[in-house]
Amino acid sequence: MFTSTERQRIRDDFPILSRTLSNGMPLTYLDNAASTQKPRPVLNTVRNFLETSYSNIHRGVYSLSVEATDAYDEARKTIARFVNAKHATEIVFTRNATEAVNLVAYGFARKYLHPGDEIVLTELEHHANLIPWQQTCLATGAKIVPVAFEDDGSIDPAKVIEKFSPRTKLLAISGCSNVFGSLTNLAPILKEAKAQRITTLVDAAQLAPHYPVDVQALECDFLVVSGHKMVAPSGIGFLYGRREWLALMDPMLTGGDMIKEVWIDRATWAEIPNKFEAGTPNIEGAVALGEAAKYLQALGMPRIHEHCEALANDAADKLALIDGVMVLGSRNRSGVVSFLCNDVHPHDLASLLDQEGVAIREGHHCAQPLMRKLGVAATARASFYLYNTPEEVDVLVEAVEKSIRFFTGKLSLPVAKVV
Amino acid sequence: MSFDELYQSILLDHYQHPRNAGPVHGATCSIHDHNPICGDEITVAMQIENGKVAKVGFDGKGCAISVASASMMTEQLQGKKIEDAKQDVESFLSIMRNEDEFDNHPEFEELASLEGVKKLHARIKCATLSWNTAKRLLEGDSDS
Numbered sequence: 001m002f003t004s005t006e007r008q009r010i011r012d013d014f015p016i017l018s019r020t021l022s023n024g025m026p027l028t029y030l031d032n033a034a035s036t037q038k039p040r041p042v043l044n045t046v047r048n049f050l051e052t053s054y055s056n057i058h059r060g061v062y063s064l065s066v067e068a069t070d071a072y073d074e075a076r077k078t079i080a081r082f083v084n085a086k087h088a089t090e091i092v093f094t095r096n097a098t099e100a101v102n103l104v105a106y107g108f109a110r111k112y113l114h115p116g117d118e119i120v121l122t123e124l125e126h127h128a129n130l131i132p133w134q135q136t137c138l139a140t141g142a143k144i145v146p147v148a149f150e151d152d153g154s155i156d157p158a159k160v161i162e163k164f165s166p167r168t169k170l171l172a173i174s175g176c177s178n179v180f181g182s183l184t185n186l187a188p189i190l191k192e193a194k195a196q197r198i199t200t201l202v203d204a205a206q207l208a209p210h211y212p213v214d215v216q217a218l219e220c221d222f223l224v225v226s227g228h229k230m231v232a233p234s235g236i237g238f239l240y241g242r243r244e245w246l247a248l249m250d251p252m253l254t255g256g257d258m259i260k261e262v263w264i265d266r267a268t269w270a271e272i273p274n275k276f277e278a279g280t281p282n283i284e285g286a287v288a289l290g291e292a293a294k295y296l297q298a299l300g301m302p303r304i305h306e307h308c309e310a311l312a313n314d315a316a317d318k319l320a321l322i323d324g325v326m327v328l329g330s331r332n333r334s335g336v337v338s339f340l341c342n343d344v345h346p347h348d349l350a351s352l353l354d355q356e357g358v359a360i361r362e363g364h365h366c367a368q369p370l371m372r373k374l375g376v377a378a379t380a381r382a383s384f385y386l387y388n389t390p391e392e393v394d395v396l397v398e399a400v401e402k403s404i405r406f407f408t409g410k411l412s413l414p415v416a417k418v419v
Numbered sequence: 420m421s422f423d424e425l426y427q428s429i430l431l432d433h434y435q436h437p438r439n440a441g442p443v444h445g446a447t448c449s450i451h452d453h454n455p456i457c458g459d460e461i462t463v464a465m466q467i468e469n470g471k472v473a474k475v476g477f478d479g480k481g482c483a484i485s486v487a488s489a490s491m492m493t494e495q496l497q498g499k500k501i502e503d504a505k506q507d508v509e510s511f512l513s514i515m516r517n518e519d520e521f522d523n524h525p526e527f528e529e530l531a532s533l534e535g536v537k538k539l540h541a542r543i544k545c546a547t548l549s550w551n552t553a554k555r556l557l558e559g560d561s562d563s
Binding site for chain 1: 431456483
């Protein structure tokens, strides 16, 4: 875990953490698996870029356009280093991880999948790594082969591998569950997929903000990440794709800036990655994403993971001690703790916690097949990030206890004073 | 807003002891619906006879606000003429949309305990799920 001095320094970087809510309560932000807050270096980068260097990119020959283009390209290089891609051209900027999955579904899967082909994925995938494949199957006649998760929310690599067959063309798998926070042991799965010539996509939306990602070591073909979950603004994310695949893929969007030569009735495409970035992209978003990656790397991804895992396990242990609370998932978790209370529905719990300033998520977390399997409509989910503290774990636990006491009638409410 | 303002005792009572929960014997129509944002689901069933809501009940799983609202909805609509029931549903939905006030509707009595929910935009869908389903039933819609 970060030391108390380090924690204070980190918290000082995030202005939003010092605000209070309309009822005067300080903010305890524990919905980081959904989206993270932004530190001053990222905020300042956006502001400085827009104030001093902004213009459209790629086309202008004037100095300002060259500066903006350089900043955008530099961000791409930073992201390539962040995931250890061999070439910066293997990074395609997208709006988010969802768009990146869709880009592969449209540009790659629809082109190369045939009736009878199989796509292996797990039953804990976020809808973002499920629905695009359902659509791909409708369009191509391929079919989804699901892999069940274990009782503790983990994925057994052997159970994934055993679904592989000569018909398997694609493996789409999450590196970290957004519900359980469980980390998937990707290495043996991806190694076997490669041996069987199965194309692989890793959904790293939850993984990359917490854990060092090395696409060369993983040997995956594609990997998707959302910027807003790693202290960058929303509306920017990226796809990593192996150069050979990206070159073969079709663009999903066509139009300005993604072309090489255009006639009135036909056109040819620009080189990768530009052929996938039609229209004016989120330029300041990309520049901010580069800064976000630098910010996280300066703190050290392994330490961020260690910090969040410690907080989540601490929260899991303390919540589990509360009568009627069941904690889901294994101890091998990123910063996520999903839990259920016998006496309080997750939505009510989230509303009650909000009165105490504690922001947690409730619901199906865009993983309805997983919820169906658990036999619940929703869970409550607290998710921690680098700026959260052990004190905030205690605030959460106390607020949960108070909510349960209130719902079970064991909390006496203040009686209005008769004057 | 405090815990007690949000979850008034009436609302909690309806959640812990929902009225008219379970299947409706002799139901003439029913609709299963769910809230896609949170996954809560509900089936509302009615026995409509001689232009009246003879019986109304609900089944499903949900949070305190959705269950209590459904429970109070059944008490509110039971025995009413279809036209009057429709009027109640419309009034309740417009109050939840902030286009009307509980103060203008003394007939709603206990339902006014949902006042606190109006301040929580994220929870209005919970409070209106059963009412929207009832509205469709009163308009003649049914799953089977």
